[in-house]
Amino acid sequence: MIFRARTVVTMNGPPIGNGAVAISGDRIAAVGTFGDLKKESRGETIDLGEQILLPGLINAHCHLDYTVLRGKIPRKTSFTDWIRAIDAEKAKISARQYADSINQGFTEAVRFGTTTIANLTAFPDLIAQINEPIRTWWFAELIDVRDPSRASEIVDRAVEQLKSKKHWGLAPHAPFTASANLYRRCQEIARRENILLTTHLAESSEEMQMSFDLGGRLADFLTEINPDLFEYTGQTPVEHVLNNVCSLDDRWLIVHLNSILDGDAKRLANQSTKCHVIHCPRSHQYFGHEQFKFEELRDLYLNICLGTDSLASNDDLNLFAEMRLFHDKYPALSCREILELVTVNPARALHHEELLGQIAPNFYADLISIADCKTKDIFENIVAHQGDVVWAMLGGQYLG
Numbered sequence: 363m364i365f366r367a368r369t370v371v372t373m374n375g376p377p378i379g380n381g382a383v384a385i386s387g388d389r390i391a392a393v394g395t396f397g398d399l400k401k402e403s404r405g406e407t408i409d410l411g412e413q414i415l416l417p418g419l420i421n422a423h424c425h426l427d428y429t430v431l432r433g434k435i436p437r438k439t440s441f442t443d444w445i446r447a448i449d450a451e452k453a454k455i456s457a458r459q460y461a462d463s464i465n466q467g468f469t470e471a472v473r474f475g476t477t478t479i480a481n482l483t484a485f486p487d488l489i490a491q492i493n494e495p496i497r498t499w500w501f502a503e504l505i506d507v508r509d510p511s512r513a514s515e516i517v518d519r520a521v522e523q524l525k526s527k528k529h530w531g532l533a534p535h536a537p538f539t540a541s542a543n544l545y546r547r548c549q550e551i552a553r554r555e556n557i558l559l560t561t562h563l564a565e566s567s568e569e570m571q572m573s574f575d576l577g578g579r580l581a582d583f584l585t586e587i588n589p590d591l592f593e594y595t596g597q598t599p600v601e602h603v604l605n606n607v608c609s610l611d612d613r614w615l616i617v618h619l620n621s622i623l624d625g626d627a628k629r630l631a632n633q634s635t636k637c638h639v640i641h642c643p644r645s646h647q648y649f650g651h652e653q654f655k656f657e658e659l660r661d662l663y664l665n666i667c668l669g670t671d672s673l674a675s676n677d678d679l680n681l682f683a684e685m686r687l688f689h690d691k692y693p694a695l696s697c698r699e700i701l702e703l704v705t706v707n708p709a710r711a712l713h714h715e716e717l718l719g720q721i722a723p724n725f726y727a728d729l730i731s732i733a734d735c736k737t738k739d740i741f742e743n744i745v746a747h748q749g750d751v752v753w754a755m756l757g758g759q760y761l762g
Contacts, residue, residue, distance in 0.1 A: 364407045366396045367415035368734050372721040373705050377740045385727045388757035393721055410731050417721055418477025418728035419681045420708035423617050423640040423669025426467030426481050427460055432673040441566035442579040448674050461491045468495050472761050474680040475751040477728040478718055482533050486523040496756055500524055501533035501560050507588050510541035517547045531558040538584055542607045549608050560615040564599040570621040573599045600626040611635040615711055620651040631662035638665045638711035643687040645671035656692055667708040685745045697741035727758040
């Protein structure tokens with residue numbers, strides 16, 4: 363089949379006016395002008411009209427478990443108070459409600475043009491009940507703060523629950539809720555099974571205060587749970603992990619890095635291979651974190667991607683809204699470069715840069731289209747898009 367649109371944005375070259383994409387099975391067979399592709403093929407043609415056809419978006423960090431928590435947690439004055447509030451809300455939710463929450467989250471993500479998602483779940487045992495409508499990397503979110511002696515047991519059980527999925531990984535939650543042994547066990551399995559890893563790191567100033575200054579609200583909260591888990595080393599969270607826990611190489615998707623000191627970015631960049639950094643603009647704004655050090659991280663050639671985080675700290679699962687806010691914060695960055703943060707960059711983070719994030723021969727036919735407002739810069743048009751996508755396809759099959 364051939365799909366024609368006013369403009370095709372491939373992400374591996376300039377936009378193609380009066381463009382077209384030929385699809386065979388679940389893959390893209392050819393890309394070019396409509397005239398050229400029509401000459402070469404007798405396949406059925408579908409004209410999408412005055413639309414922009416672009417790769418499906420990739421959400422590099424999300425917690426679909428918490429879709430049900432939309433609007434349930436008022437803004438808090440501290441990150442620690444938010445943790446207390448989300449723990450209280452989570453205790454009210456049944457397993458059935460969590461499964462429904464994940465399914466609702468998938469539906470919403472599709473509405474806003476997401477075709478691939480990196481999803482953390484605290485309940486990997488529920489995954490068998492979920493019919494995933496888009497490409498999903500399932501990461502089991504792992505916490506052993508209450509009993510670090512069970513680290514290996516917790517990890518191994520999650521592996522058994524996940525390993526039947528096509529794409530899966532492990533997510534030690536954070537260095538203040540997951541022991542060093544849990545991190546090391548995850549890394550050991552990742553090397554053995556060739557899977558990816560993700561973790562929250564340096565998420566808040568309170569985490570920095572706990573780790574570097576040896577005290578504060580978060581330290582007090584964790585002392586209530588288990589005073590022996592976190593090692594107060596007088597180092598930044600990044601230093602602590604790299605010096606005392608494990609290496610952070612290109613298997614790792616490091617989420618947040620909202621509170622880092624001079625030298626932390628260089629420490630990450632100096633690993634044998636570079637980790638990937640996931641920034642969640644609207645969640646970042648929700649908490650009022652200090653300015654994300656995008657330029658410093660980018661200049662060290664760390665691969666930066668965007669995610670939505672969960673609806674416990676966001677309004678919806680709309681990556682276009684994340685791009686718009688990011689553009690407001692970093693206006694010097696071109697809109698094309700911003701689009702890369704939800705296409706080619708996360709494809710690279712997921713080690714699928716030859717299959718996802720672009721419209722090119724042999725890539726998956728994961729495509730979306732939005733209305734073309736006919737602005738001078740097609741990428742400005744994309745970043746400014748609001749509302750649902752017009753049309754979406756996953757692996758050559760229509761979504762929705």
